[in-house]
Amino acid sequence: MEGKRFGKWTVLNFIQIDKPGKHYECKCECGNIGVISGVTLRAKRSTQCMPCMYEERDNPSGMIGKKFGSWTVLKWIETKNRLHRYQTQCECGSLGTHYGSDLRRSRQKGKQCKSCGDKQASITNTIHGRHRDPIYKTWASMIYRCTNPNATHYYRYGGRGIKVCDEWRSFVKFLEDMGEVPEGLTLDRIDNNGDYSKKNCRWITHKENCNNRYY
Numbered sequence: 001m002e003g004k005r006f007g008k009w010t011v012l013n014f015i016q017i018d019k020p021g022k023h024y025e026c027k028c029e030c031g032n033i034g035v036i037s038g039v040t041l042r043a044k045r046s047t048q049c050m051p052c053m054y055e056e057r058d059n060p061s062g063m064i065g066k067k068f069g070s071w072t073v074l075k076w077i078e079t080k081n082r083l084h085r086y087q088t089q090c091e092c093g094s095l096g097t098h099y100g101s102d103l104r105r106s107r108q109k110g111k112q113c114k115s116c117g118d119k120q121a122s123i124t125n126t127i128h129g130r131h132r133d134p135i136y137k138t139w140a141s142m143i144y145r146c147t148n149p150n151a152t153h154y155y156r157y158g159g160r161g162i163k164v165c166d167e168w169r170s171f172v173k174f175l176e177d178m179g180e181v182p183e184g185l186t187l188d189r190i191d192n193n194g195d196y197s198k199k200n201c202r203w204i205t206h207k208e209n210c211n212n213r214y215y
Contacts, residue, residue, distance in 0.1 A: 001014065001022075001024055001038060001041075002014070002024075006026075006041040006042070006044065006046075006047060007044065007046075007047025007048050007104070008028050008029040008030075008047060008048035008049070008052060009026040009027070009028060009034070009036065009041065009046070009047065009048065009049075010026060010027050010029075011024045011025075011026050011041070012024070012025045012026060012027055012033075013025050015035055017035065019037070021037045021038065021039055022037065022038045023035050023036065023037050023038070024036060024037075024038060024041070026041070028048055028049040028052055029048070029052070030049060030051065030052050032049040032051060032052075034046075034049055039160050039161075041161070042160050042161020042162075043159050043160050043161055044104075044161070047104060056100075060076040060079065060084040060086070060100070061076065063076070063084065063086060063100050063103075064076065064086075066103075068088075068098075068103040068104070068111070069111025069112060070090050070091040070092075070111055070112035070113070070116060071088040071089065071090055071096065071098065071103065071111070071112070072088060072089050072091075073086045073087075073088055073098075073100075073103070074086070074087045074088060074089050074095075075087050077097060083099050083100070083101060084099065084100045085097055085098070085099050085100075086098055086099075086100060086103070088103070090112055090113035090115075090116055091112070091116070092112075092113060092115060092116050094113040094115055094116070096113060130171070130175070134180075134181045135174075135175055135178075135179075135180050135181050136171060138181055138186075138187050139168075139171050139174045139175070140171075142164060142168075142187065142196055143164055143169070145157040145158065146158040146162055146163055146164050146196065147164075162189075162193075162194075162195060162196070163195045163196070164195065164196045164197075165195055165196060165197035165198075167197070167198070168196055168197065168198075177198040178198075178201065178203070181203070182203050184205060184206075185203040185204060185205060185206075186203070186204065186205070186206050186209050187201060187202075187203065188201065188202055188203070188204045188208065188209045189201055190202060
């Protein structure tokens with residue numbers, strides 16, 4: 001974890017304190033030091049120190065021009081319940097509105113507009129034609145539980161910072177790396193705290209997979 005960045009936080013070193021889980025001494029971009037749990041950092045529940053958070057909340061202009069996924073912040077619209085709402089524009093030109101906290105924590109409805117999302121899904125299905133096959137369902141479930149806060153087990157995956165590597169955002173690349181689903185086996189991460197990637201994934205039995213789950 002040392003040297004990794006989470007929002008404005010940079011992890012300095014592991015620190016032992018009398019609390020559950022692993023905690024780290026972190027430095028904010030402004031220079032403030034804080035002690036934050038690894039779970040909190042990976043889940044993006046803390047992305048900056050309190051003074052920076054209050055400064056950003058009181059100065060919405062700081063978000064203008066920033067990009068989150070395919071969305072670019074165009075202008076501030078209003079502040080409601082101390083939350084800033086902005087007009088945003090997708091790469092395709094479509095306009096939308098998002099709260100700043102949702103953009104920073106990737107909780108917006110997708111990282112692109114619905115039109116682009118539907119187009120991408122259509123292209124994907126046209127290219128491989130496998131959307132009804134077990135391997136595609138395995139891939140789609142992996143993406144879903146790591147990116148959708150509404151997923152039943154999101155807290156075990158995306159909620160604690162588990163991501164899908166950039167290459168595997170493409171089903172074709174995932175299929176190329178992992179092949180078809182072997183009979184009776186399921187996808188598993190070798191390092192349960194690591195991301196989904198070729199070097200960290202394997203096929204194992206359902207029983208072995210249950211023994212490897214994070215609680």
